[in-house]
Amino acid sequence: xxxxxxxxxxxxxxxxFRFLVLACCVVSALxxxxxxxxxxxxxxQIFNPGIWEDVPEDSESHIGFSIGPTLQSNPGFLPDxxxxxxxxxxxxxxxxxxxxxxxxxxxxxxxxxxxxxxxxEDEVSxxxxxxxxxxxxxxxxxxxxxxxxPFGTYMGWQNTSYFGLLGFxxxxxFKAETSSHSLQAAFYEDHFFQDSLADRQGFxxxxxxxxxxxxxxxxxxxxxxxxxxxxxxxxxxxxxTLNFSxxxxxxxxxxxxxxxxxxxxxxxxxILREDxxxxxxxxxxxxxxxxxxxxxxxxxxxxAIPITSRLQLTAWAEINRNxxxxxxxxxxxxxxxxxSTGLSLRAYFSGV
Amino acid sequence: MxxxxxxxxxxxxxxxxxxxxxxxxxxxxxxxxxxxxIPGLGATFEGHPGTGMLEAGIEIGLFVGGTFGARExxxxxxxxxxxxxxxxxxxxxxGQAMQEIGLKLHFFDTFYHYQQACLSIADSDRERNNxxxxxxxxxxxxxxxxxxxxxxxxxxxxxxxxVGLGYFAYDYHTTPVPQSSTxxxxxxxxxxxxxxxxxxxxAGSAFGEEVLFRGMIQREAHLYTGSLVVAMISQxxxxxxxxxxTDRVASFFGGLYFGYLTTRYQGNLEQAIAMHFWFDxxxxxxxxxxxxxxxxxxxxxxxxxxxxFSVPL
Numbered sequence: 310x311x312x313x314x315x316x317x318x319x320x321x322x323x324x325x326f327r328f329l330v331l332a333c334c335v336v337s338a339l340x341x342x343x344x345x346x347x348x349x350x351x352x353x354q355i356f357n358p359g360i361w362e363d364v365p366e367d368s369e370s371h372i373g374f375s376i377g378p379t380l381q382s383n384p385g386f387l388p389d390x391x392x393x394x395x396x397x398x399x400x401x402x403x404x405x406x407x408x409x410x411x412x413x414x415x416x417x418x419x420x421x422x423x424x425x426x427x428x429x430e431d432e433v434s435x436x437x438x439x440x441x442x443x444x445x446x447x448x449x450x451x452x453x454x455x456x457x458x459p460f461g462t463y464m465g466w467q468n469t470s471y472f473g474l475l476g477f478x479x480x481x482x483f484k485a486e487t488s489s490h491s492l493q494a495a496f497y498e499d500h501f502f503q504d505s506l507a508d509r510q511g512f513x514x515x516x517x518x519x520x521x522x523x524x525x526x527x528x529x530x531x532x533x534x535x536x537x538x539x540x541x542x543x544x545x546x547x548x549x550t551l552n553f554s555x556x557x558x559x560x561x562x563x564x565x566x567x568x569x570x571x572x573x574x575x576x577x578x579x580i581l582r583e584d585x586x587x588x589x590x591x592x593x594x595x596x597x598x599x600x601x602x603x604x605x606x607x608x609x610x611x612x613a614i615p616i617t618s619r620l621q622l623t624a625w626a627e628i629n630r631n632x633x634x635x636x637x638x639x640x641x642x643x644x645x646x647x648x649s650t651g652l653s654l655r656a657y658f659s660g661v
Numbered sequence: 662m663x664x665x666x667x668x669x670x671x672x673x674x675x676x677x678x679x680x681x682x683x684x685x686x687x688x689x690x691x692x693x694x695x696x697x698x699i700p701g702l703g704a705t706f707e708g709h710p711g712t713g714m715l716e717a718g719i720e721i722g723l724f725v726g727g728t729f730g731a732r733e734x735x736x737x738x739x740x741x742x743x744x745x746x747x748x749x750x751x752x753x754x755x756g757q758a759m760q761e762i763g764l765k766l767h768f769f770d771t772f773y774h775y776q777q778a779c780l781s782i783a784d785s786d787r788e789r790n791n792x793x794x795x796x797x798x799x800x801x802x803x804x805x806x807x808x809x810x811x812x813x814x815x816x817x818x819x820x821x822x823x824v825g826l827g828y829f830a831y832d833y834h835t836t837p838v839p840q841s842s843t844x845x846x847x848x849x850x851x852x853x854x855x856x857x858x859x860x861x862x863x864a865g866s867a868f869g870e871e872v873l874f875r876g877m878i879q880r881e882a883h884l885y886t887g888s889l890v891v892a893m894i895s896q897x898x899x900x901x902x903x904x905x906x907t908d909r910v911a912s913f914f915g916g917l918y919f920g921y922l923t924t925r926y927q928g929n930l931e932q933a934i935a936m937h938f939w940f941d942x943x944x945x946x947x948x949x950x951x952x953x954x955x956x957x958x959x960x961x962x963x964x965x966x967x968x969x970f971s972v973p974l
Contacts, residue, residue, distance in 0.1 A: 449691035453706045481695050481702045483710065490710040492717075494699040516699065516721055518714060537725050539733040554733055556725050585728050 375399040377653030437465045456480040474499040493517040511540030532561040549590035557582045571614035578607040604632040619657045626650045686782050693775030693877050703774025723763030730756020754853040765869030772872035793880040794928035806931040807938035818936045829947045838954040858945035867938035874900045875923040893920040
């Protein structure tokens with residue numbers, strides 16, 4: 310058991326951890342744990358099992374250092390850098406109302422592995438993530454490539470083993486003149502080291518489809534994924550059973566517009582998650598019998614302005630709305646992770 | 662676990678043969694094995710990503726959609742439905758039908774793209790030296806194969822079918838079927854169960870399984886290993902591994918026999934397709950009758966549940 314957490318608090322903070330919200334900002338009450346939507350956008354779903362990013366072998370690699378403030382309704386961690394770097398170090402000061410939470414983080418990536426360390430001011434939320442991703446590419450035609458990817462992730466929280474996953478993916482890419490089409494099937498098993506979360510672990514089958522188009526200065530990317538997750542069930546409340554097996558359907562569009570003064574980007578993402586089975590539970594004494602449906606929509610405009618060849622100013626805003634039919638009302642916006650705006654100054658050091 | 666591991670070993674061995682394809686041409690191995698794991702990859706590799714997306718959407722959508730009613734994401738085929746604790750049988754039966762259509766369509770599409778990739782390099786050494794000639798039939802040929810007199814009148818087809826018919830009749834009359842549930846299916850549920858067991862599963866088995874396991878996997882395994890025995894055992898093991906555990910031994914020997922028929926007729930799959938279809942249809946009739954008895958209902962035409970089969974030859 311993690312230090313200082315009751316079983317119920319652990320469930321709540323697990324939600325916080327998985328959805329990149331600092332644990333100190335989450336209400337630790339069981340009723341809220343049930344009402345909180347299970348946000349589909351958990352970090353490990355974005356990273357490893359997600360579709361293979363074909364980074365050209367001759368691409369320039371960097372070490373980046375960023376510093377900047379963010380203003381967020383629920384303070385979270387810094388988003389990934391763009392362009393991607395081999396290593397990132399950063400300091401973020403996240404604000405919520407009048408209070409401020411400082412977060413120092415570092416990420417390092419080599420060809421087949423990566424590591425992330427987060428050191429929030431609040432030690433309860435300190436965590437680390439270590440990944441491996443062994444991509445083996447095979448050209449199978451003049452414009453076709455396949456890749457085989459054994460991958461894995463280990464996460465620690467408060468110096469305790471917390472979460473791990475191990476999987477295998479097969480990808481294929483077809484490159485045309487101005488577009489590329491990537492497909493991937495991933496099979497993986499995840500594991501929670503805390504017994505009380507074990508019902509959430511299980512087997513995942515995920516299919517990703519991505520199209521990249523390049524038209525003059527415009528770069529468009531569309532992604533679609535479908536995932537089935539087979540898990541267990543948990544008797545969380547008296548006379549109630551929560552089921553965790555579910556199907557995810559995600560769509561993501563992004564556009565980058567290269568201008569002389571910088572890059573204007575926009576990302577839109579929609580994710581629908583629906584449970585396979587009906588859950589029964591009680592909220593505030595009212596008995597419920599529902600098949601859970603969560604819906605998330607993310608909209609994120611971003612502007613990156615190069616000041617010099619090694620210095621970049623980035624500003625972004627993110628609107629993140631979550632809806633769920635879990636709880637007393639159907640599809641009420643829970644407002645848990647609502648919006649964030651950020652400004653960061655990033656320095657790149659090439660030649661790593 | 663052993664079967665799962667074996668399945669992966671065979672599939673990955675197949676995929677890793679991809680670089681041995683003809684230089685400057687699309688590898689049929691990559692198309693076939695790749696599409697088997699990633700629906701839509703074959704069409705995308707052939708330069709038709711829109712078609713690939715459509716195939717993937719239909720195949721994955723049907724299979725994953727079926728998880729809401731029937732089994733979760735196990736890639737087993739021809740399973741029986743589970744009687745729900747609450748509600749009716751409509752959802753599990755509809756889910757079973759969706760998963761059956763999704764998987765079998767995926768199997769056929771996998772073979773189709775593999776077949777097209779092979780045909781595009783028909784003059785290559787890879788294809789000329791392949792010990793098993795490529796089956797060149799279309800989807801119409803595959804669907805018509807069980808009803809062609811040439812196939813049905815072949816003693817290698819109808820004699821085993823007669824033996825199968827005798828076994829099913831004997832088993833039905835001699836093995837008691839305990840009434841295992843108090844659930845009483847309605848007429849619509851019975852009809853849907855009969856549609857799945859007697860229509861969809863036999864048609865899907867003939868349409869999807871033969872072309873994939875004997876038309877592609879046995880052919881590729883024969884090419885890689887140079888051994889017909891290894892090829893037949895490999896495809897039969899894979900074939901058995903995705904069947905429910907109670908059917909695995911029968912599926913293994915069935916796979917061996919269908920593989921033999923394919924070899925005997927120089928890569929022509931139609932005799933194996935015909936036999937597989939009618940065998941599954943007879944098995945489906947017996948399964949449906951047992952389902953009725955298990956739920957306190959007799960055969961639809963007699964309260965005493967006596968019946969006889971007639972082979973449509």
